[in-house]
Amino acid sequence: MSYADRLDGALEEVRNPCLVGIDPHLDLLPDEFAVARDENAPRAERADAVERFCIELLDLVAERVAVVKPQSAFFEVLGADGVRAFEHVVAHARSRGLLVIGDVKRSDIASTAAAYAKSFLNAGDASCDAITINPYLGADTLEPFLDACRDTGAGVYVLVRTSNPGSGSFQLHGTPPLWRTIAQVVDERGREFVGERGFSAVGAVVGATHPKELAELRAAMPRTPFLLPGYGAQGAGASDIVAAFTDERHRWRGGLVNSSRGIAFAWRKAAPGTSWKDASSRALDAMITDLQGALGIPAN
């Protein structure tokens, strides 16, 4: 089944568009995983602590959200041992019924892009359901990733309009702005990948931090699933993402709203003595309630 339809089905189960980012930033891990940031400890031990944290976090969010998004950089920082942990985390997420978006932002040309696609989308138990990719090298460099989607039923999210403060420096270049040209490619190339439920397996990363452009982005890419970073720690609120969601009957359809630190490291802002798991669990409840409220989704 195509990523588009798997995603839509999984969202229908949980009735919320929350995407939990699995970003094991070493400096922010709870103290019981402190060995992860000990530069003198063996890397394998450090990576093992990262893996344990992520797996506990996955167990906490499973069945409450449809999708998680591990951030590759925070695994790669521990080299091959970290990548092993990434593989185990992806496999564990899938074993818990979660869809996995590998946040890898890869890009390259021809057979090199094909190798990246295989690395993440056709990697046995450690395969992601979808990955993020960077379009700058050119429309032709998206094709090897689309080939992998066709072969494996995977999805991609193309960076179109990112959430960072400086995202406009190149994405807004020209008239019309560059993002429109990229959005058009995403829309056109995504048509072939539209599933039975009306959305494509070719998605777009669209920062929730640009609420004024969101309706325009949605109009430019009507069948494109959005990945919306920027909620919470980066400053966007639930009202900022509403324009991405256009299905009047199934209000959770259209995008995934990501929160990474806001969930994983909620303990850092919680009352003293709160366990990290309790803090994360409450933060996730609050996010689900917040988004369901803004979108007008009745609680389950």
Next chain:
Amino acid sequence: MSYADRLDGALEEVRNPCLVGIDPHLDLLPDEFAVARDENAPRAERADAVERFCIELLDLVAERVAVVKPQSAFFEVLGADGVRAFEHVVAHARSRGLLVIGDVKRSDIASTAAAYAKSFLNAGDASCDAITINPYLGADTLEPFLDACRDTGAGVYVLVRTSNPGSGSFQLHGTPPLWRTIAQVVDERGREFVGERGFSAVGAVVGATHPKELAELRAAMPRTPFLLPGYGAQGAGASDIVAAFTDERHRWRGGLVNSSRGIAFAWRKAAPGTSWKDASSRALDAMITDLQGALGIPAN
């Protein structure tokens, strides 16, 4: 010492601007490494074959060229085992006195970009001297990589104008074309990183397949070291890269001309019975002679 000065010194030793790409494309490896492409073999064994091939290739080119460029994708395709091989290959190259450009094309925001920078530029024995990075997310996302350059004496090559056939689809967007805006950022932010020998540690990837734009690119980024892909297999010749080299006395200064398959897999086009090492060695000799001829560098 800054990457810029280390690079310039190393080039002066070899008196040629050849950059050998270490791209262990599994399907193209010589038969003695065939286990690397056997999907039924354990990944550790497959990665070991990849590592052996790369190390033999490094030993072949050491002391003849200044810099090598391992392509991360062809290691990542074997997962954590492949990444372990990448680490060993980088460490071996450095132990042979080669500078290493990790072709990783990473990009992300804030602390995530910082984690990528640390993964490749501050990784002990497996640290690269420089890496390639993708600017699409915005000028602010280059900063964590520049911080790493400042802290570790490393370099970066920002993708400006890539060599692939479709590179114009976004890089030529707008008037002036997007690449000019990015080139300006590369030039301006690179000034702080200009070393004693007059070049910056902040480089640019500029395809040798755009000879007509090369003089313009050089004028826009006068102190920027170029990484020039596209020579050989992708169709560019020695005459196409001359405009990148502007130092009349030291004609090897200004850019690195990359060849990957043309060297590593020269045996595929060699006379039957030629060993892969002989074929690679001759291909490298031919490339050095070709570039020295086009640039007017007397042979050593």
